[in-house]
Amino acid sequence: MPEGFKDLASVGCCEFLSKWPSLEQLQKAKRSTLAKFAQQHRMPEDCIEQVRTARMAVEDTAILGAGLETITAYVEIIGSLRQKVHQFDRQLAQKAKQHPCFPIVASFPGAGPMMNPRLLAVLGIDTGQGADAASLQNFSGISAVFKGSGQSRKVQARIACPWFVKQTFHDWAGHTMKKCEWARQLYEQKRAICKKLLTSRLRFLTVAARRTRVHLISIAKRTR
Numbered sequence: 001m002p003e004g005f006k007d008l009a010s011v012g013c014c015e016f017l018s019k020w021p022s023l024e025q026l027q028k029a030k031r032s033t034l035a036k037f038a039q040q041h042r043m044p045e046d047c048i049e050q051v052r053t054a055r056m057a058v059e060d061t062a063i064l065g066a067g068l069e070t071i072t073a074y075v076e077i078i079g080s081l082r083q084k085v086h087q088f089d090r091q092l093a094q095k096a097k098q099h100p101c102f103p104i105v106a107s108f109p110g111a112g113p114m115m116n117p118r119l120l121a122v123l124g125i126d127t128g129q130g131a132d133a134a135s136l137q138n139f140s141g142i143s144a145v146f147k148g149s150g151q152s153r154k155v156q157a158r159i160a161c162p163w164f165v166k167q168t169f170h171d172w173a174g175h176t177m178k179k180c181e182w183a184r185q186l187y188e189q190k191r192a193i194c195k196k197l198l199t200s201r202l203r204f205l206t207v208a209a210r211r212t213r214v215h216l217i218s219i220a221k222r223t224r
Contacts, residue, residue: 011082012041014075021071022064023056092117109183110175118168141166 007013016037020026026034034048058064096102096117105111105119122140137143141161147154158166177183 009078012043014078014082016041017071017075021075022068023054026051027054096120108172108176109180110172110178112175115168115172115175119172122165122168139165140169142169 019037020029031048031052034051037043038045038047056064093113093116099105099120101120101123102116105116105123108115108119111119123136134143138158139161141158141163143158145156145158147156173183177187
């Protein structure tokens with residue numbers, strides 16, 4: 001495979017392997033055809049030369065034949081899975097729009113088609129500790145843990161938490177800082193004050209925690 005494909009499950013890679021599943025077929029292709037394909041998929045220009053000068057690692061016809069069949073099967077499987085994933089995404093988007101709190105979540109800065117269903121799911125989690133913002137922050141791991149003894153003070157992230165829920169808030173914090181000046185200023189403020197105490201990840205979680213508190217209040221008012 002040319003070095004232009006970093007993700008072997010990408011659409012471009014699967015199309016490449018569908019057209020030219022073997023090195024022999026690939027080297028018989030016209031240079032103009034390969035150049036057009038490389039341009040369409042933003043592949044490096046030197047990938048064509050890599051194809052022209054490549055040599056097979058083995059020449060055993062049995063091994064090559066089995067490998068060709070395996071590649072063809074993998075491409076078909078990945079294509080089928082990709083179609084199913086797109087189908088699930090469409091169904092998930094439709095279900096999310098039917099949620100009574102969707103208009104609120106959709107208004108969150110940085111929340112888009114990918115984040116809306118995730119936020120609706122995590123904001124509706126029953127933590128078993130109450131429905132307030134602090135309980136959700138502690139449950140999801142976005143509230144920091146403070147440890148102190150005498151004059152020393154240490155801040156660290158919570159480890160015991162559902163990681164996907166925590167990652168959802170972390171991802172949202174990264175997106176919201178691109179859309180909301182308040183969130184960006186909060187991050188920069190924490191960075192300036194606690195540069196040594198807080199890592200970049202903890203600063204992201206600080207933004208997420210503040211955002212969660214504000215938006216849970218909005219949802220609570222809507223559902224009363």
